[in-house]
Amino acid sequence: MSRTTSGAQKSLQNCWQRKEAVERCDLALAKWMFDACVSFNAINSAYYQHAIDVETAMGPGYKGSNLHDIRGYYLAKAVDEVKIYVESYREI
Secondary structure, three states: OOOOOOOOOOOHHHHHHHHHHHHHHHHHHHHHHHHHOOHHHHOOHHHHHHHHHHHHHHHHOOOOOHHHHHHHHHHHHHHHHHHHHHHHHHHH
């Protein structure tokens, strides 16, 4: 049976390349955190992995929002979401 079938074991080279890609990604994220003085505890946020998953789903070429959008439009949207959440509990 051919080793290139869908169930075949991945080559060591493929595994090594994947490990190197993950390390490059993690290092880029770490450098951003160091440069922006983001607290290491931010990684414990419930939103951390979700944000990474959503960004990777966007695919290559995604450009992040700028400061104006984050502190304006998106902050207001987040506040509105919390208000709706709080109102749902007030009704109870």
